[in-house]
Amino acid sequence: MDATRNTALELWMAEHGHSSNSLADAVNGALERLTGRAGGLDGSSIRSWKAGRVKWPKSATRKALEDVTGLPAIALGFIPRGRTSLAPPPPQKDPGMKRRTVVGGIAAAAAAAAAPGTAAPRRIGMSDVDRLRTRFAEVIASDHRHGGQLGIEQRAAALADEALNLQNSGSATQRVRSNLYACAASFRSSAMWAAIDGRRYDDAKGHMREAQALAEMSGDQAIKFRIWSHAGTMYRHLGRPADALAANDVARHLHVTRRDPLFASLGLARQSAICGAAQDRIGTRRAFELAQDAMLRADPADFRPVWMLAFYDQAELDSLALSAFLALGDYQTAEFHAHRCLSALRPHMRRSLAITTTRLAHAQLAQGAADAATVTAMSVPSNAATQHARVSRMLQEFGAALRATAPGSSTAQIWTEHTRDAWRTPA
Structure with a gap:
């Protein structure tokens, strides 16, 4: 692989379903809002960014790109003029800091800043907010790959605490403080969603209450x-x-x-x-x-x-329509929306793929197509079938409905053997 390529930008574009042309259009729109003049980027401009031929876009273009992505240019793989790489600056803390938790480290820094006889408190700025936003984008990406996992919930909750602790670790403008509260609320809302997706509803309610309070303080x-x-x-x-x-x-x-x-x-x-x-x-x-x-x-x-x-996007709209019409018992319409959703799902939406496929199997079975429904259900990846609480429950319900619809049939036997073999937990 060409070492000069901007792989960070390429990964972000792939994660968010952007082509070179669509990203150019989005940045042009942001440029027009910033400057009052339409931007002149096209697909070739973005390809130059990805190839590494443009290492640091002009300031207005860079700001427009940051507005579109919600990430600082450095996090997107661009290199400021005068620097030859994105190597991080030398660490300013002792090596033992690496072994502390994120929240504990920031809390310690806040306590040190408040202690008498020490240096003045550090200045908290938008660069700190941008760093948190980068972490938030990582949580979002992980959620769409895996969904509902306790680890995602815990990580998001810890990052919410980090954003709050940052409030007390130095001085900041009101704009920065509002953005920090918005970051904390964002992380809390992701913890809430992971708990909902994992059917841990009591935990979700606790995250919801904290997220709502933080969102009010942010005004976002x-x-x-x-x-x-x-x-x-x-x-x-x-x-x-x-x-x-x-x-x-x-x-x-x-x-x-x-x-x-x-x-x-x-x-x-x-x-x-x-x-x-x-x-x-x-x-x-x-x-x-x-x-x-x-x-x-x-x-x-x-x-x-x-x-x-x-x-x-359109795929998610069809996914919600699938859920609605499946609940209504309008199985033909539900199946229509399931196929339309599956045809448009972006590659990073792995959790949504598993949920939609499982709901499609239910819609097919309810219309009497037991064989087709079983083939559909068997296509759900085993990791989603065993590790995602919502998918696991829906597949269990599918098996029960299949056995009730076609008891003792070869199709029911095939499903039983599939769940026994494909879902076996390694010893």
């Missing part, structure tokens, strides 16, 4: 939307559709949904899924139609947070 509309929208999903999984609608309505009535149709679309798509769980056929179809319309009106060049860019 987008993260408030994420937290309340997640709350709606949690209550839907708990079988409490009235609470789910109430929580999702809080998200849907935030100002960000009036400013950005994509947020409005996500709120409506989740409303459709909740209406499906509540057996409201008219509400389900109406919310889906409005969600689709809002998505078509959304400008892909608008700046959005990394968590939104990482997952919400």
Whole structure:
């Protein structure tokens, strides 16, 4: 591999489903908002970045790229002029710091800063916020690969504590402090989602309360939307559709949904899924139609947070429609949305692939296609089938439905043998 290539940028683009042309369009839009003039980038400009021919874009272009990605240029593999590599500066702490936990290390630094007779407190700035945002992007990527894992929840919670501890480790402007609270709320919301996805609902509620308080202190509309929208999903999984609608309505009535149709679309798509769980056929179809319309009106060049860019697109809209119509018992429509979702899923959405495939198997079985449904269910990767709580439960329910539908059949026997052999836990 060419050592000069910007592999960090290439990985980010692959993770977020960007081609060279689509990233150029997004950065051009951000440039126009920054400068009042449309940007002149095209696909060849981005290919020059990826090839390493442009190591440090011009300041306005660089800021526009950072607005689009939510990451500092250095984290995207660019090298400031005058430096030959991205090698980190020499460590300023003693080697023993490496063996301390992140939170403990920052807490110690804060205590040292407050101690009498020591140097003045350090200045906390946007570079600290950018570092946390990079870590947040890593949590998001891990969630979409694995989903629901306790390790993701614990890591996100620890990073939320790190962001809060940073508040007390030095002086900062109000803008920086608001951004630190937003970072802490973002990490807490990811811990909340991992707990929901892993069916650890009591833990999810605890993360939700902390995330909501932090979001209020940050004033960040987008993260408030994420937290309340997640709350709606949690209550839907708990079988409490009235609470789910109430929580999702809080998200849907935030100002960000009036400013950005994509947020409005996500709120409506989740409303459709909740209406499906509540057996409201008219509400389900109406919310889906409005969600689709809002998505078509959304400008892909608008700046959005990394968590939104990482997952919400046409495939996710169809995934939520699949959930809604499956709950309603409209299995033919559910199957339609399942196939449409699977055809558009981005490669990094591995958790979503497993969930959608499992729901497709349920829709096929409910229509009497036991053989096809079993083949579909058997295509779910064994790691998702055994390690993701929601997928495991849905596959167990699939097996029970299959045995009830076709007891003693060769298809049921094939499924039993598959679960015994493919899901066997290594000794």
